[in-house]
Amino acid sequence: MIKTEKEGLLQLLKIASPFIVLTTVYAILVLVIEEYFGDHIYKVSGQIGSVFGLAVAFFLGFRMNSAYDRWWEARKIFGELTNNTRSFVTKIYVYFGNPENMRETARTDGTLQAAKLIDMAVLYIRQLKNEMHHNFKPVFSAESKQILDEFKVDTGNKISNEILVALAVSIEAGFSEKANVEKGDLMQHINRFYEIQGKAERIRNTPFLMIYSAFTRIIVSFYVVLIPVFIGDIDLGGENSGFELLAIPIMVIISSAFLTINKLANLFGEPFSENKTSVTINEICQTIEQNCNEVRNKIKP
Incomplete structure (x- = not known):
């Protein structure tokens, strides 16, 4: 999880580094070819590059916003899961602790039943986390398996649904x-x-418009390839001034920026994938489990 601006900068550099290296090599190659065969042999009007670049920038901005909305929806879902679980286990503790709420046959072991239900809630949180990471049939510990067997959970079916049942x-x-x-x-x-689980599964099971992603990749790559055509070399101070080398960092900065934004949009579009930009569901679920255990510890054995 990225918690500080420094960590964010390091991860950004890690993502952008391959693009910086690739575009640097390409920019040097293009500049060498241009200088070898003659100046401005393929330079076109800069206005065309400006218009095209502006269109690509708007397109990438829209894509980035869509990806962030998807990421933020995933984060809200697990925030809702946190609130609902905390409230659920607290009410389990309170309601089952009052013998008047229980049937005659269940009054003597109401607190014991409350502890088992809280344990089941913890297992549900763990299983939902596993399913978000596409681990539908995890290996349960002996203690967890005993609880599942006691509640007659059929692990051959969808386990999260069986736990709720x-x-x-x-x-x-x-x-x-x-x-x-x-x-x-x-x-x-x-x-x-059930509602929270359904929302999370909708995001996990719905790819982020792969044809849209492919189209964006093609457009951005095409624009990056054409950037040298739009910029050419820089002849400030004459041919022997060396200022034409400024074209290299300019091409690298522009190209890397567009390619990195497109990569970030792809990463944000998959909020449940296990990378630094995804929703930190492991940490969230660990916090929920800790909160559940704090309530469970209040139950006297």
């Missing part, structure tokens, strides 16, 4: 008819888990 069944079976308000409240949290 098991939570709903346990809540339905545990509360008395007098506690319909409490039971309904917890069921609303289960529904929100």
